[in-house]
Amino acid sequence: MSMILFFAAAASDAEPMMEVTGQAASVAIEILILTLLVATAVSMIRMRQLFGVAMLSGIYSLLSAAFFVALDAVDVAFTEAAVGAGVSTVLVLSGIALTAKREMPVDRRRQLLPLLIVFVTGGALVYSTIDMPAFGDPQAPANAYVGAEYIAQTPQDVEVPNIVTAVLASYRGFDTLGETVVVFTAGLACLLLLGTTLRGGGKGGRD
Amino acid sequence: MGHLILRVTIKTLFAPIILFALYVQFHGDYGPGGGFQAGVILASAFILHALGFGLDRCQRVIPPSWLPVGMALGVLIYAGTGVYTLLFGGNFLDYDVIQPDSHHHAGQHIGIIAVELGVGLAVAATMLQIYYAFAGREPEPMDDSW
Amino acid sequence: MLLDDLPVLPVILPLIAAPVCLLLPNNKLSGSFATVVAWGAFILSVMLLQQIATGGAAEYALGGWASPLGIVYRIDLAGAIVMSLVSLMAAVTLPYAIESIRAEINGYQISAFFAMFLICFAGLMGVVATGDAFNVFVFLEISSLSTYTLVALGAKRDRRALTAAFTYLVLGTIGATFFVIGLGLLYQVTGTLNMLDINEQMQGQDNKVVRAGYAFIVTGIALKLAMFPLHRWLPDAYTYAPSAVTAFLASTSTKVAIYAMLRFLFTVFGFSFGFADVAFTFFLILGLIGMFYASTVAIFREDVKMILAYSSVAQIGYMLLGISFATVDGVGAALVHVVQHAVMKSALFMAVGAVFFAVGSHRLSAYKGLAKKMPITTAAFLIGGLSLIGVPLTGGFISKWVLIQAAFGSVQPVPTLLIVLMIVASSLLAVAYVGRIAWTMLLEDPDNNAPVKAVPLGMTIPMLLMAGLTLYLGIDAGGLIELCRAAAESLLGTGLGFGSAS
Amino acid sequence: MIEFILARYNYWIVIALMMTGLYIVFSRGNLVKTLIGLNLFQTSVFIFYITMGKVFGGTAPILLGGHAEEGHGEEHGGDHAESTHGTAYGEHEDSYASDPLHEGGAVNTIEETHAELSPGESLHTAPEGAVNELARAETPAGDVAKAALDHGTEILYSNPLPHVLILTAIVVGVATTAVGLSLAVRIREAYGTVEEDRLEAIDNQDDRAEVLV
Structure with a gap:
């Protein structure tokens, strides 16, 4: 705990003591959520009951939504909770109902290649963190350049209080058009793959 | 289908969820939320209803044939806003063209509301469409012998 | 007035047409509508190409927001070439699809199929046109999701289309996610998403974050373009997709991924970035191995579509080879091959589709003595096949010739002569697999003399058009080579330094 | 050194999460589980993005x-x-x-x-x-x-920008999941299984049968 306090103090040198404990509390919450996330993810590997895996995946989404709130991303948290924990879970459950309830045991001998891929990829990422700007640094290029620009310009350009909405719908509105088309594509795909008539929702199984 | 308590709960929740979806849809400028979240919530109200009362009853309220139309219209509303601005001399999706003389960027506001509506409609229709597609399929007997 | 919006029009035209297409009341209408849209997009792309060839790269701020706040379209000469190519392929494939798809999917799916096709087309165009790195991801996913579905539609004929589409979906999504991770890393050191701006901000930086970002982005795109050994999804996907879908995908999707790769290698990272040399060496080696491996596998396949699919993997090796030279000539050669290969492969896959329409099989055994029964299709197939080998007077010869010239004009870690020998050797492998099919078609006796189903004009004309274009580009290729060279120059010129050009 | 670790432990945990997802994708044969793994992988990448947009002492980007x-x-x-x-x-x-x-x-x-x-x-x-x-x-x-x-x-x-990007990415993720699941359902109907090993075996049988014909 003292280490965390030290860190918090280092991050915000000349702030009153109240501030430091506040930061320490938020760091503690972050660590707690991260631990839970890791526990959830790891237990998903071994579980063969797919219903349970789907539930864990929903829990994972909820936890990450909580983490997003801790990191100030309220819009993302909202969406992740609605989509990841809600819609995705319903979809996966209906998928499981139509496919299989349990996973077959996995062949131990074939774990080598996946492990290799995972370690190389993870290694590359850890390697990159060595030169990475520190977490939460307002001076980091990621936070100081275009991101800060949006915060500065939104009141003048768009005048919408929620900067995320302003960026989403106006500055980067074309991305959002693309996103809408992606959703449309997914709906169309389900229609093409599972529907029995184009204008129907697919009643009664196969074609 | 469904337990009594479940049905009562769903019946009570149905209207507030839809209301909440509308709130999220139109309040996205000020607080968290927007078209996408609203669409998901709206669709989830109907999915919940279908879970409690059966797919048939839900499909009587929202026939499956409406959904592709809703999906397409949603995209068209969004893209149409862009085309509108294009035709009126601006760049694609340049909302300032909608109300060029406004001092407080009314064009931006109208544009954002329009595209968010498009997103909301497209997402709600698509989510329901996907759910219909899955729920309409008959599960087969399965072997879980392993 | 609308001419100012030319850069964005070829992308949003099919994008808006797709939902309209879904709403159209009858199937016949939707096919014709999609075709008209594709031709419209083609005409717009060619106008854009002309404008860029004379006036330089086009920029367009979407939503009126300038870079780096907004998403900006930036189309250079190479991009305009690829956009024209993709829209030409869509315009030619769609009339073909109207006829061919009726036999391959259910009737009620047809208008949704055309909507999906248009989405895929729009996605591919968007990837090429955009100058924003994250927008690349969004449009890549638009085209990918629609592609998975289009491939899976082959399931009515062969259920393996489903597993092929699933494998493609998993690997494609991993590729896209790798791309997003790489983008995140770059964003961390630059704080921006505009490609040119990333390049500017990254100037002089060569730290571990940038290197990892480079590796992730290149791996992600390499998965999408089926670079050996990440090609596993491609052969099955091409083999089991409906004929028209294969003809379109084989001639466009990997080409667009190649362009995205070029864009990131040269526009975003540029030459002064030291780590790039490692990547180019990788491309060289993997390109050579891929050429060899895939051509060899192709020889031993019994399914003609599978043979051509493996040949596509081999051809990607040629393009990577050109890129790995990292010179104007090399990249120019790669672009020439992108165009040539797209044209010949679409002719070939259209011919294969025509045979399937008439005979109902892709097996080599079904091709026995087809020359007598389907002389026109056989002719188109042979022209494409000869071009694949690289016989003079066909397009394939030109691209190999330019590639060999570029090899001699550059310094490589592998002896140039060896590279040239490998190119020649892999052409010999192509002789083997094309020759095998040609032998079966021309010289073997058919199993029975039953007349085959007549192939409608809607399929024959696009096929002949592409075969004709293969021949034309083999004889009068000066313009294309010049254009591609100029495109390569502008592509490499936007990067840092522009040092190692010949 | 401690400072170095404290400024990065967040990233390391997120990397571990990503790799868990990736491992599930590659190591599991069940198609549905593969999709869930893919989901996990993507969600972890979202966390990575949001992590880098955090500013100490900052608040949600709503004016x-x-x-x-x-x-x-x-x-x-x-x-x-x-x-x-x-x-x-x-x-x-x-x-x-x-x-x-x-x-x-x-x-x-x-x-x-x-x-x-x-x-x-x-x-x-x-x-x-x-x-x-x-x-x-x-x-x-x-x-x-x-x-x-x-x-x-x-x-x-x-920083609002990573939030916007991830909103888009979440949507793309759920779209991919939906398409993948509908493919899995169709595969189950066509093959009677969603286990990769069995699917491969069946496909190989089909291949052999075709060669014989």
């Missing part, structure tokens, strides 16, 4: 209080639409300020941002709407300060 009005009162004073905005998000301020997670986080004052500027840096006010001009400004840190000065803002916000 608080009536700052927008303060800054631009002279432009559209007395505008009705605007004043309703003001009250509408005024309420939100309260709800966020009382959020325990944000306590103590939300008060980075302007003086502090000031202090971080190099001594010679001038704090000229950028002309209205000159986006490019501002964007190319020399010191990024200066921008924050400038922005804060321009609008009379006293609050430091977390």
Whole structure:
């Protein structure tokens, strides 16, 4: 705990003591959520009951939504909770109902290649963190350049209080058009793959 | 289908969820939320209803044939806003063209509301469409012998 | 007035047409509508190409927001070439699809199929046109999701289309996610998403974050373009997709991924970035191995579509080879091959589709003595096949010739002569697999003399058009080579330094 | 060293999460589980993005209080639409300020941002709407300060851009899941199984049968 306090103090040198404990509390919450996330993810590997895996995946989404709130991303948290924990879970459950309830045991001998891929990829990422700007640094290029620009310009350009909405719908509105088309594509795909008539929702199984 | 308590709960929740979806849809400028979240919530109200009362009853309220139309219209509303601005001399999706003389960027506001509506409609229709597609399929007997 | 919006029009035209297409009341209408849209997009792309060839790269701020706040379209000469190519392929494939798809999917799916096709087309165009790195991801996913579905539609004929589409979906999504991770890393050191701006901000930086970002982005795109050994999804996907879908995908999707790769290698990272040399060496080696491996596998396949699919993997090796030279000539050669290969492969896959329409099989055994029964299709197939080998007077010869010239004009870690020998050797492998099919078609006796189903004009004309274009580009290729060279120059010129050009 | 670790442990845990997802994708044969793994992998990448947009002492990027009005009162004073905005998000301020997670986080004052500027840096006010001009400004840190000065803002916000990107990515993710699941359902109907090993075996059988024909 003292280490965390030290860190918090280092991050915000000349702030009153109240501030430091506040930061320490938020760091503690972050660590707690991260631990839970890791526990959830790891237990998903071994579980063969797919219903349970789907539930864990929903829990994972909820936890990450909580983490997003801790990191100030309220819009993302909202969406992740609605989509990841809600819609995705319903979809996966209906998928499981139509496919299989349990996973077959996995062949131990074939774990080598996946492990290799995972370690190389993870290694590359850890390697990159060595030169990475520190977490939460307002001076980091990621936070100081275009991101800060949006915060500065939104009141003048768009005048919408929620900067995320302003960026989403106006500055980067074309991305959002693309996103809408992606959703449309997914709906169309389900229609093409599972529907029995184009204008129907697919009643009664196969074609 | 469904337990009594479940049905009562769903019946009570149905209207507030839809209301909440509308709130999220139109309040996205000020607080968290927007078209996408609203669409998901709206669709989830109907999915919940279908879970409690059966797919048939839900499909009587929202026939499956409406959904592709809703999906397409949603995209068209969004893209149409862009085309509108294009035709009126601006760049694609340049909302300032909608109300060029406004001092407080009314064009931006109208544009954002329009595209968010498009997103909301497209997402709600698509989510329901996907759910219909899955729920309409008959599960087969399965072997879980392993 | 609308001419100012030319850069964005070829992308949003099919994008808006797709939902309209879904709403159209009858199937016949939707096919014709999609075709008209594709031709419209083609005409717009060619106008854009002309404008860029004379006036330089086009920029367009979407939503009126300038870079780096907004998403900006930036189309250079190479991009305009690829956009024209993709829209030409869509315009030619769609009339073909109207006829061919009726036999391959259910009737009620047809208008949704055309909507999906248009989405895929729009996605591919968007990837090429955009100058924003994250927008690349969004449009890549638009085209990918629609592609998975289009491939899976082959399931009515062969259920393996489903597993092929699933494998493609998993690997494609991993590729896209790798791309997003790489983008995140770059964003961390630059704080921006505009490609040119990333390049500017990254100037002089060569730290571990940038290197990892480079590796992730290149791996992600390499998965999408089926670079050996990440090609596993491609052969099955091409083999089991409906004929028209294969003809379109084989001639466009990997080409667009190649362009995205070029864009990131040269526009975003540029030459002064030291780590790039490692990547180019990788491309060289993997390109050579891929050429060899895939051509060899192709020889031993019994399914003609599978043979051509493996040949596509081999051809990607040629393009990577050109890129790995990292010179104007090399990249120019790669672009020439992108165009040539797209044209010949679409002719070939259209011919294969025509045979399937008439005979109902892709097996080599079904091709026995087809020359007598389907002389026109056989002719188109042979022209494409000869071009694949690289016989003079066909397009394939030109691209190999330019590639060999570029090899001699550059310094490589592998002896140039060896590279040239490998190119020649892999052409010999192509002789083997094309020759095998040609032998079966021309010289073997058919199993029975039953007349085959007549192939409608809607399929024959696009096929002949592409075969004709293969021949034309083999004889009068000066313009294309010049254009591609100029495109390569502008592509490499936007990067840092522009040092190692010949 | 401790500082080094403390500034990065977040990233390392997120990397571990990503790799768990990737491992499930590659190691499991069940198609549905593969998709769930893919989902896990993507969600972890989202966490990675959001992590990098966090600013210490920052708050959610929703403009608080009536700052927008303060800054631009002279432009559209007395505008009705605007004043309703003001009250509408005024309420939100309260709800966020009382959020325990944000306590103590939300008060980075302007003086502090000031202090971080190099001594010679001038704090000229950028002309209205000159986006490019501002964007190319020399010191990024200066921008924050400038922005804060321009609008009379006293609050430091977390970076909204990663949030926007991830909103888009979440949608793409759920779309992919939906398409993947419908493929899995069709595979189950066509093959009777969703286990990769069995599917491969069946496909190989099909191949052999075709060669014999």
